[in-house]
Structures are given as structure tokens and as C-alpha cells.
Amino acid sequence: xxxxxxxxxxxxxxxxxxxxxxxxxxxxxxxxxxxxxxxxxxxxxxxxxxxxxxxxxxxxxxxxxxxxxxxxxxxxxxxxxxxxxxxxxxxxxxxxxxxxxxxxxxxxxxxxxxxxxxxxxxxxxxxxxxxxxxxxxxxxxxxxxxxxxxxxxxxxxxxxxxxxxxxxxxxxxxxxxxxxxxxxxxxxxxxxxxxxxxxxxxxxxxxxxxxxxxxxxxxxxxxxxx
Ligand code: NI
Numbered sequence: 001x002x003x004x005x006x007x008x009x010x011x012x013x014x015x016x017x018x019x020x021x022x023x024x025x026x027x028x029x030x031x032x033x034x035x036x037x038x039x040x041x042x043x044x045x046x047x048x049x050x051x052x053x054x055x056x057x058x059x060x061x062x063x064x065x066x067x068x069x070x071x072x073x074x075x076x077x078x079x080x081x082x083x084x085x086x087x088x089x090x091x092x093x094x095x096x097x098x099x100x101x102x103x104x105x106x107x108x109x110x111x112x113x114x115x116x117x118x119x120x121x122x123x124x125x126x127x128x129x130x131x132x133x134x135x136x137x138x139x140x141x142x143x144x145x146x147x148x149x150x151x152x153x154x155x156x157x158x159x160x161x162x163x164x165x166x167x168x169x170x171x172x173x174x175x176x177x178x179x180x181x182x183x184x185x186x187x188x189x190x191x192x193x194x195x196x197x198x199x200x201x202x203x204x205x206x207x208x209x210x211x212x213x214x215x216x217x218x219x220x221x222x223x224x225x226x
Contacts, residue, residue, distance in 0.1 A: 001073070001152075001153075001154070001183060001190065002136065002143075002151065002152070002154075003073045003151070003153075003190075004143075004145060004149060004150070004151055004152075005067055005069050005070045005149065005152060006146075006148075006149050007148055007149065008060070008063050008064060008067055008070070008148060008149065009059075009060070009063055009119070009121075009147075009148040010148065013059060013063070014148045016059075017056050017059070017121055017172075018121060018170060020052050020055070020056055021046065021052065021056070021084055021086075021121075021170060024052040024053065025047070025050065026044040026045065026046060026086060027044065027045060028044065028045075029042070029043040029045040029085055031045065031047070032045065034099045036096060037093075037097075037098075037099075039094075040093060040096045040160070041096070042091045042093065043085050043086060043092075043093060043161070044085065044086045044087075045083060045085045045086075046083070046085075049106070053081070053082070054081070056082070056084070057172075057174075060082045060119060060172055060174075061079060061082065064079065070152070072190055072193050072194070073186075073190050074115055074152055074176045074178055074186075075178050075179045075180050075186060075189065075224070076177070076178060076179070077176075077178060077179045077225065077226065078109075078111045078176070079174060079175075079176050080102060080104065080113075080174045080176075081104070081105070081174065082173070082174040083173055084121075084171070084172050084173075085170075085171055085172075085173060086168055086169065086170050086171075087130055087161060087163075087164040087168065087169045088127075088164050088167065088168035089164070090163045090165060091163065091164055092129075092160070092161055092162060092163040092164070093160055095135075095158050095159070095160040096158070096159070097158055097159075098113055098116050098155045099113065100112060100113055100155070111177045112177045112181070113155040113175035113177065114154070114155060114175075114176060114177055114180075114181055114183075115152055115154060115175065115176040115178060116152075116153055116154070116155040116173070116175055116176075117150055117151065117153075117174050117175070118132055118143075118150065118151050118171050118172070118173050119149070119150045119173070119174075120144075120145045120146065120147055120148070120150070120151075120171050121147055121148075121170040122147055122167070122168065122170045123147045124144050124145070124146065126167045126169075127164050127167030127168060128165045128166040128167065129163045129166070129169075130144065130161060130162060130163075130164040130169035131143065131144045131162045132159060132160075132161055133159060133160050133161075133162060134153050134158075134159045135157055136153075136154065136157050141153075152176075154183045155175060179220075179224040179225055179226055180220075180223055180225075181225065182223070185219075185223050188219075189216065189219060189220065189223075192212075192215070193216060195212075196209070196212055196213055
């Protein structure tokens with residue numbers, strides 16, 4: 001499933017992030033790439049351990065906790081620390097698949113990357129190119145969102161970032177290990193959750209609502225890892 005989560009950050013928060021990122025040191029993005037993706041990757045990143053990245057990452061994680069759509073769609077168990085990247089001057093990231101397991105820096109903990117997330121920090125009109133292209137069984141999807149919006153997509157999908165031919169594209173990216181590993185099951189749960197919310201507005205007192213809500217929780221009980 002590919003989900004757009006609008007307005008994760010407010011325009012003020014986006015402006016604060018960008019101001020802080022101007023002060024950060026930027027390094028070649030290949031430092032965090034795996035063997036295959038290293039050849040495809042050409043961008044700049046703020047080092048994961050950089051205090052500015054850590055501080056802004058906390059702002060993003062706190063904002064995500066308040067986003068009901070993100071929680072319902074991702075059913076997150078673990079979220080990696082958000083990292084920041086920049087593409088400009090024809091920089092690009094060719095077709096690749098994100099690594100499946102990531103070590104959490106400075107700890108022995110690992111995260112399985114079920115979902116990839118990109119949070120856009122530049123407005124689409126500030127740059128040309130830079131579209132995130134995601135391939136799934138339904139075809140190729142082109143994603144370029146307003147600053148502050150987030151896209152969530154299966155980390156198992158092939159994807160790329162097209163060359164940025166004008167301006168600069170700033171974004172934050174991170175991964176989610178979901179309580180529901182399987183994308184199909186997770187999509188089903190989101191559909192069920194969304195229908196329950198809709199029905200709750202129309203027929204809140206119908207006794208079948210209790211049973212339907214129970215079905216959601218019983219499926220979670222069968223499938224979830226916590
Ligand atoms: Ni990627």
C-alpha cells in the first residue's frame with residue numbers, strides 16, 4: 001500500500017527544520033548505503049548521529065504520534081531515527097530496494113524495514129525533477145508532495161529519486177517495523193479500521209459495531225508482533 005499522510009509537520013515546523021538544516025554539516029549520502037545501493041546513490045545527508053538530526057528527528061517522531069492516519073496505516077512497532085537528505089545539481093538515486101535490516105546506531109537493537117517513509121521538506125515548486133518513483137504490482141507511482149507531507153510505502157518495492165535539475169530537494173526519511181509484517185494484512189486492517197470509523201459516524205449505536213470492532217482486534221491479536 002502507498003499512503004500519503006498530509007500535514008505531518010506544520011509550515012512553521014517545516015521552516016524551523018530547514019533553518020536548522022542550513023546550520024548542519026552535510027556529507028556524501030553513500031556513507032549509509034549498502035553495496036548495491038551505493039552505486040545508485042548520489043545525494044547529501046546529515047550524519048545520523050548529528051545533534052541537529054537527532055533534535056529534528058524527535059520533532060518528527062512526536063508529530064507522527066499525533067497522526068491517526070500514520071498510526072492506522074503503519075501500525076508501528078519501531079520507527080528508525082529520521083535522517084535528512086538533499087539533492088541538487090542533477091543529483092539522483094537510481095532504482096534500488098532499501099536494506100531489510102538496519103542496526104540502530106549506538107545500540108545493539110535492529111529494526112526490520114517493513115515500510116519506508118519520506119517526509120518532504122521542500123515545496124514542489126522550489127525544484128524540478130526529484131520525483132520519488134515507486135514500483136509496485138499496480139505499476140509505477142510518481143510522488144512529489146507539499147512540504148510537511150509524508151509518503152509511506154512498502155520497503156520491499158523498487159524505487160528511485162529522479163535527478164533534481166533545478167533548486168534543491170530536502171527531505172527526511174526513515175523506516176518502520178510494523179506490528180503487521182505482511183503488507184496485504186496491514187492493508188486489510190487499514191480498510192477495516194477506516195470502514196469502522198465511517199460507520200461509527202453514521203450508526204454509532206448499532207450493536208453490529210461492537211462485533212465489527214471486535215473483528216478488527218481479533219485479527220490484530222492473530223497477526224500482530226508486539
Ligand atoms: Ni530507498
